[in-house]
């Protein structure tokens with residue numbers, strides 16, 4: 001797939017897994033095609049399924065709030081999902097669905113070549129791990145850390161929906177996500193050893 005439009009067109013017609021039976025709209029990635037930051041969520045929720053765009057509900061509002069606080073706008077990021085069709089209410093995508101849908105995310109990463117990738121939640125981490133052929137672990141053990149895989153800096157974060165369910169973690173989420181946004185401002189094409197060391201970035 002040689003353009004984001006082609007990825008989106010393939011997603012909108014896709015029937016490769018059972019989730020297409022339940023969707024109203026499949027959801028393509030949105031945002032600046034030249035963005036240096038890519039945010040990856042899990043799968044569309046009810047609102048996203050209705051309008052066909054990612055992170056338009058309360059989770060998206062929480063991300064926007066943190067972005068605004070750290071002087072960033074939604075125009076500076078590309079936001080997408082691991083899985084493009086809404087799973088059944090109250091369920092997370094199954095491994096088979098994550099795998100089947102992963103070529104779309106892989107294509108977006110290849111086209112955008114973002115410097116910073118922020119996978120939010122375990123589904124996004126699994127999907128990214130599959131694409132990059134790395135074991136990243138679970139979000140409870142790696143949130144707030146930074147990893148370098150090839151030229152991609154990875155900053156895993158809790159999914160905002162998990163934060164909304166457990167507001168005690170809001171401050172932790174805000175600080176870690178804000179730190180990732182701050183770091184994005186200082187990224188250069190080649191990250192020096194000093195930069196990697198100073199920011200405790202683990203090379204995978």
Ligand code: SF4
Nearest residue numbers: 014017020084085101
């Ligand atoms: S979830 Fe992904 S693989 Fe499954 S039907 Fe939707 S677009 Fe296709």
